[in-house]
Amino acid sequence: MKMLVVFEKKGLMRFIGHLDLQRAMQRALRRGDLPVEYSQGFNPHLLLSFAAPLSVGVIGEKEIMEVPLRERIEEETFLSRINSVLPDGLKALRVRSLPDDHPAAMAGLFAAQYLIQPQGDWAPLPSRVPDFLKQDSIPYLRRTKSGEKMDDLRPMLYNLIPRENGLMATLALHEQGTAKPEALIKALADFAGVTVPPCLVTRLQLLDRRFAPLEDA
Amino acid sequence: MDSEMTLRLERLLEQVARPARYTGGEVNEVKKDPVPGQTRFCFAFPDTYEVAMSHLGMKVLYDAVNREADLSCERVMMPWPDMMDGMKAAGIPLLSLETRTPLSGFDAVGFTLQYEMSYTNILAMLELGGIPLLGADRNETDPVIIAGGPCAFNPEPLAPFIDAFLMGDGEAATPEMLRAIGLCRRSGRSREEVLRCLADVPGVYVPRFYAPQYNENGCLTAFSPAVPGVPAAVRKRVELDLDQAVFPESIPVPFTEAVHDRIVLEIMRGCTRGCRFCQAGMVYRPVRERSTEKLLRLAEKLVASTGYEEMSLSSLSTGDYSGLLELIRGLNERFSEKRVSLSLPSLRIDGELREALKDSAQVKKSGLTLAPEAGTQRLRDVINKGVTEEDLLRTVTEAFLSGWDSVKLYFMIGLPTETDEDLLGIAGLARKVVGCYYALPKGKRARGVKVSVSASTFVPKPFTPFQWEGQDSLEEIRRKQALLRGALNIRGVTFNWHDPELSFLEACFARGDRRLGRVLARAYALGCRLDGWQEHFSFDRWMQAFNEEGIDPAFYASRGRGKDELLPWDFIDIGVTKDYLWLEKRRAENAQTTPDCRQGCEGCGLRRFEGVCRA
Numbered sequence: 120m121k122m123l124v125v126f127e128k129k130g131l132m133r134f135i136g137h138l139d140l141q142r143a144m145q146r147a148l149r150r151g152d153l154p155v156e157y158s159q160g161f162n163p164h165l166l167l168s169f170a171a172p173l174s175v176g177v178i179g180e181k182e183i184m185e186v187p188l189r190e191r192i193e194e195e196t197f198l199s200r201i202n203s204v205l206p207d208g209l210k211a212l213r214v215r216s217l218p219d220d221h222p223a224a225m226a227g228l229f230a231a232q233y234l235i236q237p238q239g240d241w242a243p244l245p246s247r248v249p250d251f252l253k254q255d256s257i258p259y260l261r262r263t264k265s266g267e268k269m270d271d272l273r274p275m276l277y278n279l280i281p282r283e284n285g286l287m288a289t290l291a292l293h294e295q296g297t298a299k300p301e302a303l304i305k306a307l308a309d310f311a312g313v314t315v316p317p318c319l320v321t322r323l324q325l326l327d328r329r330f331a332p333l334e335d336a
Numbered sequence: 337m338d339s340e341m342t343l344r345l346e347r348l349l350e351q352v353a354r355p356a357r358y359t360g361g362e363v364n365e366v367k368k369d370p371v372p373g374q375t376r377f378c379f380a381f382p383d384t385y386e387v388a389m390s391h392l393g394m395k396v397l398y399d400a401v402n403r404e405a406d407l408s409c410e411r412v413m414m415p416w417p418d419m420m421d422g423m424k425a426a427g428i429p430l431l432s433l434e435t436r437t438p439l440s441g442f443d444a445v446g447f448t449l450q451y452e453m454s455y456t457n458i459l460a461m462l463e464l465g466g467i468p469l470l471g472a473d474r475n476e477t478d479p480v481i482i483a484g485g486p487c488a489f490n491p492e493p494l495a496p497f498i499d500a501f502l503m504g505d506g507e508a509a510t511p512e513m514l515r516a517i518g519l520c521r522r523s524g525r526s527r528e529e530v531l532r533c534l535a536d537v538p539g540v541y542v543p544r545f546y547a548p549q550y551n552e553n554g555c556l557t558a559f560s561p562a563v564p565g566v567p568a569a570v571r572k573r574v575e576l577d578l579d580q581a582v583f584p585e586s587i588p589v590p591f592t593e594a595v596h597d598r599i600v601l602e603i604m605r606g607c608t609r610g611c612r613f614c615q616a617g618m619v620y621r622p623v624r625e626r627s628t629e630k631l632l633r634l635a636e637k638l639v640a641s642t643g644y645e646e647m648s649l650s651s652l653s654t655g656d657y658s659g660l661l662e663l664i665r666g667l668n669e670r671f672s673e674k675r676v677s678l679s680l681p682s683l684r685i686d687g688e689l690r691e692a693l694k695d696s697a698q699v700k701k702s703g704l705t706l707a708p709e710a711g712t713q714r715l716r717d718v719i720n721k722g723v724t725e726e727d728l729l730r731t732v733t734e735a736f737l738s739g740w741d742s743v744k745l746y747f748m749i750g751l752p753t754e755t756d757e758d759l760l761g762i763a764g765l766a767r768k769v770v771g772c773y774y775a776l777p778k779g780k781r782a783r784g785v786k787v788s789v790s791a792s793t794f795v796p797k798p799f800t801p802f803q804w805e806g807q808d809s810l811e812e813i814r815r816k817q818a819l820l821r822g823a824l825n826i827r828g829v830t831f832n833w834h835d836p837e838l839s840f841l842e843a844c845f846a847r848g849d850r851r852l853g854r855v856l857a858r859a860y861a862l863g864c865r866l867d868g869w870q871e872h873f874s875f876d877r878w879m880q881a882f883n884e885e886g887i888d889p890a891f892y893a894s895r896g897r898g899k900d901e902l903l904p905w906d907f908i909d910i911g912v913t914k915d916y917l918w919l920e921k922r923r924a925e926n927a928q929t930t931p932d933c934r935q936g937c938e939g940c941g942l943r944r945f946e947g948v949c950r951a
Binding site: 130134138139238317 | 354355359360591593641642644674675
């Protein structure tokens with residue numbers, strides 16, 4: 120059995136990295152005395168799996184992790200116990216118990232929806248969105264492990280909608296390609312001929328191939 | 337902190353490396369509501385967050401102060417240069433982790449002095465915190481700057497910057513100091529009066545109330561109180577019963593990984609082995625054990641409150657703890673189910689202990705670390721390191737038999753009376769350790785062996801029998817390192833050595849006097865900070881600082897002192913007497929050893945402290 124946990128990562132917690140988050144969750148599960156399953160072997164550890172790492176600084180509203188369990192536990196019990204030991208800024212929103220053979224959440228991941236909130240003056244950006252989207256290709260410089268590489272953002276941008284408090288974007292997040300909100304805002308700012316504004320980024324939700332919430336898959 | 341500054345801070349946090357070092361908010365962080373009459377203290381660690389959060393002393397004092405309703409303790413550390421520069425550019429002062437209060441807004445700020453080469457960080461933190469560097473320039477609204485920790489046993493190089501030092505154990509003394517400060521400040525006393533009150537707290541030294549005199553050779557000739565009523569000798573504080581002393585049941589758990597990220601149980605304080613180079617072995621006397629029952633209770637509470645998956649035992653000589661077997665068995669019983677692993681420091685693995693360790697797969701088999709310190713028996717006798725070659729080779733063989741495949745050997749070079757023969761003895765010993773591995777049949781040993789030899793440079797420390805010795809010159813150290821590099825070209829052996837220039841500066845500040853404060857201020861002005869981090873250390877800038885102040889570093893590092901010379905730290909009473917240290921120095925010169933004092937009192941002087949010696 121395993122528990123799928125939908126959680127938020129906000130406040131000061133947006134500044135902790137993915138490894139830090141893994142450790143924080145492992146320690147919370149231990150403090151909560153939850154019946155988690157450890158790996159076999161010389162240094163037994165907790166095998167948590169996260170649907171998608173979140174960049175440092177980005178807020179996560181509905182992140183997903185899966186916790187392997189060694190015995191059955193009621194969903195409500197799990198939820199209240201983990202929330203009683205999580206630090207401010209991390210909170211489990213809902214949990215779903217699943218059989219071990221249920222496909223991993225990560226396998227169904229296809230895209231993510233973001234809210235990008237530019238700080239300071241961003242007035243010229245929304246009006247340029249329609250033309251920006253009309254482009255057949257949006258070349259951009261992608262940072263990779265081995266250096267920088269030209270790539271096309273357009274096929275990885277599924278939608279972009281100006282809202283009152285920022286820009287809502289759906290971007291690819293799968294094995295064939297991943298686009299970051301920072302790259303999008305830079306491309307849009309370049310297109311509009313303005314300097315790239317610093318942005319507060321929130322990952323609103325993770326989506327599957329049908330653009331439905333991943334946690335329901 | 338206003339919302340506009342909060343925004344600037346958040347913006348900055350988005351840009352710097354590892355921002356979780358600056359946010360606080362960890363599990364078990366203590367955030368007290370300010371109430372009238374509360375004395376607010378900020379514990380300042382003059383190194384990075386990762387180093388600070390590895391330090392047990394900070395967690396103990398954090399707990400000791402926060403337990404008191406009328407006191408509060410927050411934390412602050414040295415920001416990395418990207419953050420430091422960003423804060424300066426954005427006009428953000430150094431802020432506490434808990435409530436983002438500028439350092440200048442506390443009643444008292446306390447630095448822990450773990451290492452001489454962190455002193456420039458203290459100045460950097462004061463400046464960024466909006467506090468005048470010099471005690472003389474501070475006014476009634478500035479916090480009182482206090483300091484303690486091992487390097488406080490020679491406080492003089494920091495005398496211009498620190499208002500008051502605490503000598504010895506801080507669990508009870510820190511709250512006493514803070515109450516004295518709080519009470520005086522609230523009753524509107526002058527800064528001078530606040531400090532005068534502090535000087536009455538046992539164990540406290542307020543440098544401005546003392547005056548040194550020097551002769552034409554630059555040697556100290558007198559050091560005495562400059563105001564009536566302050567003690568001529570400052571006696572260190574001692575927690576007599578560790579079961580009664582404060583120890584935390586919950587500690588902040590960092591998000592970003594600390595250097596040592598685990599529960600640490602202090603099982604014992606002090607050491608009776610009497611190694612002659614070791615300052616901790618002298619200044620932390622007498623030996624005091626925490627009871628096994630108490631430790632097991634603390635361990636249970638700490639595991640439950642933190643969720644840590646690893647625990648270690650801390651003391652100067654863990655193998656000497658009388659209840660070690662019982663403790664390890666007790667910890668295994670309680671925690672093997674919970675997958676809490678126990679990491680043990682280097683210690684003798686004898687038969688019984690090996691059995692206890694075998695019971696539990698939870699003990700981490702990290703590398704075995706041993707510290708023979710010197711390469712020949714003669715030199716080990718000089719430094720009174722009671723380890724024989726036979727002991728060492730037996731321990732190593734046992735370890736190889738139990739599956740260990742890597743051994744670290746720690747040595748010092750530049751020890752008093754050292755000859756090239758002693759240095760070559762290091763290589764000889766390393767060769768024999770490798771030999772122990774190959775002497776075992778193939779089926780009984782791990783595949784492949786790694787022996788790493790580390791040689792640090794000997795730094796003579798105050799309150800040791802070697803406090804009168806000169807340090808080898810830089811040229812001599814470099815020659816000795818080169819000699820060893822050649823001799824240690826052995827298959828399976830790697831050799832690491834320390835930067836001798838850093839050790840030279842350590843030697844200056846370890847035994848420095850008040851005049852070195854000028855060099856410190858100059859070095860800081862020239863850009864020195866984070867000197868303990870190789871990428872930031874600049875020996876040239878330090879030499880420039882000495883030069884510009886007209887002070888010869890060799891006077892402090894390289895000069896041998898005579899029996900009758902007044903030493904800058906002589907006014908501190910650590911319990912062990914200067915006569916005893918001199919006796920030990922004479923014995924060292926004759927390679928004469930002194931037994932562990934648990935076998936009989938050696939008359940070190942500690943018995944003057946009533947009720948402290950269990951021998």
